[in-house]
Amino acid sequence: MSRRLLVGVIGAGSIDVAGAALAEEIGRRLAESGAVLVCGGLGGVMAAACRGAAGAGGETIGLLPGSDADSANNDVSIALPTGLGHARNVMIAQVSRVLIAVEGEYGTLSEIAIGLKLGKPVVVFGRWADLTGVHRVETAAEAVELALRLAVESRPADLNLS
Template sequence: MIQVAVCGPAQCTAAEEAAAREVGALLARSGAVVLCGGYGGVMAAAAEGAAGVGGLVIGILSGADRSGASPHLTAAVATGMGQARNSVLVGSADAVIAVGGSWGTLSEVAMAMRRGVNPVVGLGGWQISDARGEAVPGLVVADSPAAAVRLALAGQG
């Protein structure tokens, strides 16, 4: 079963929340397991979207217990690792979709690219370029939730 991590800020805009909810639903309808950080914002919206259509949603929590976790998770893994849990999250994923951007999201994108997760899809938020201003290979930019999911699932099956 394909596992796709949906990453993004806990404090997000209404547009990012709506996009994450749609991404979660589309992934679940495609049969993918949705992985997320398990708390609020983009994470909760992706979990809500996936759970709303009967999908499987796993939260990889930074805390030592499940307090504060989204009620839309199918299961929660309490790591007690703080932000180091980002490594567990992306390391468990076949693909990553980053919705919006925060420093935590950037760390997840960087770890996923470093680990060779393919693809890493950005929907809004971070756009990474080299010193010449050219796009860094590996981060694919999507312009809609449907495009992000299509890109994430391409070649996974």
């Protein structure tokens, strides 16, 4: 049985215009590849990435920190209220085949660290590039291309990218 690729897009809850454009392009490119975007479901990077994916006809899953599905951003296809607060970061890292970190602070760092601990590929932009084990990129196109390649290399047999 072939399964859809789940790609985690992680990052700050508040971002500037450049960060929003980057996250939106990543979301769009993931949707165009057939991947499902997984995120924390709220604002900032999460909302921009979901907007890009939804605009391209893609699916998005928001693992929300609280208990209210209505707190999800408008472009989350499937809102899953976990009631776990920051502990939902573990779920995001666990369910994603690969993670793309756009911007962020300690919450994003926790998702990166958990992803690495779980053996998941983690693709990052500038801020986190010095962390051991991450894959540094410069553009959205490069991030998505590398993330998809790493996902296929990590478990190629059951992956459907169509």
